[in-house]
Amino acid sequence: MNSSKRGNLLIHVILIIVALTTVFPFYWMITTAVKPSDAIFQVPPQMFPKHFTWDYFPKVFELMPMALAYLNSMKIAVLVTVGTLLTSSIAAYAFAKIQFKGSSMLFGVFLATLMIPGQVTLIPLYILFSKIDWIDTHLPLMVPAIMINAYGVFMIKQFMGSIPNGYIESAKIDGASHPRIYWQIMMPLCKPAIITLGLFTFIGNWNNFFGPLIFLNSEKKFTVPLIISSFKGVYTVDWGLLMAASTVAIVPIIILYLLTQKYYVQGIAMSGMKG
């Protein structure tokens, strides 16, 4: 074996160890969710389940309103994703392809807001939403997320900027207006960026914990992360149940991710490029 082959083997060994580290907690979560309780507490731990049980999963839905939480999370994540894709792509189009007065200054303001931590706006927003009776509704989790997404505007603007102006010029000569150019020419061309931002937004909102924790009070409004957190409070050491609940919360995201993961890699390369 020559040295470069040996080097390659070593790299694979390192990569496999790291990959096992990143994947193991998920493996453990899922296998624990199907182990009978005496196997869960076995020392040394049982790496591969010998017997399977499906008892925990129905319990997850019986003990807490998990099905409802699923619907709530789904509703919020879908509406925010669709909404933010529309508002940020149309603003990105204006910044990238329309020469209007003050455009670069306004874009600078957008970029600057990326620096503002959410916690600074949190307390005033809470006050605002309580004044207009939005507390314990899903609106505080959706409306701001749809209406302002500086990261989204930035990302799609970068992508649109790389599309040659020729497409637009020829459409203009044919008499097309900006709304038509945006919808019929630019949006199809921006598909990779749109899909990436859509995935990021969907998953970010699905995982959101802080917002629901603050704005929601009644259990029937709860989202999946809140239900998971209350599971932990009530069934502290019932690991089979807790891991089944975690599995229920995470597995859809894992499936979505595995189906679309090439867009992630692209999207992250895009976002990192600004350097």
Added chain:
Amino acid sequence: MQGASKLNKRENFWGYLFISPQIIGLLSFVLFPVAMSFYLMFTEWDFTNAPKWTGTDNFNVIFHEENFYYALRNTFYFVLGIVPVTTVISLVMALLTNRAIKGLSIYKAAFFLPMVTSSVAIVLVWYWVFAPDIGLLNNFLDVIGITGPNWLTEAFWARIAIVIMSTWQGMGYYYLIFLAGLKGIPEDYYEAAEIDGAGKLRKFFNITLPLLSPTTFFIIVTMLIGVFNLFQESFILTGGGPAFSTYTLVMYIYDLAFRYFRMGEAAVVSVVLFAIVLLVTFIQFRLSKRWVNYIE
């Protein structure tokens, strides 16, 4: 002339119309609340009575409260722990994989998985990994004859636990950004260096590191902002304990505002957090002039 100005007007019209939803959002959900935070800092408000102007009282209270200093100290500990560790690990991984490797896309998918699932649910799994007595990690350590520490009940180890978990979570993301940065370094730099007889180490320190510096800079700035906002890891894993050793600034804000309804004081802490983030980022930008190279 008239045609041109008419065209300008039309461009302006569409431009403003298209950005208007985001501008309205920016004004009502970012700029207005930030301004209001600056006002709230100087008021006393418990939500039931009208806000009362109290001048700098809130500052006095906060700056004399022990929890504030705990939170500040811990947040800095986490920055000092998480940022260097994550940066080095993800850089090394990127360097190792910046070549043709069989099955790289599978590795990438695995590395990035924790970032995608960065939810309360996975923190719960980690809670079990670190749990006292029945914890998974210590069970494994037992098997190989090591008695593991009390991860979540000793201050030092509780912090380490959060650093481990955060690194585990963020590594894949920063790895992908580093890898994209490495791919952006033109091959001819290395070829020229080889002709000059530069070895591997020389190439790394004289070409790779300097040319990667914009990426490194981006990663450090983003990661810092993220770590300053640490919340759910501590909230679920340790509840801020033991003895406030993992209590972060955001947890402090949360407690002040939504447990004790001390809105004005919570606003003070949130603005302090904002100021720290701005200051640290500003310092980084200043320092970056010394070590960040942008290729033309």
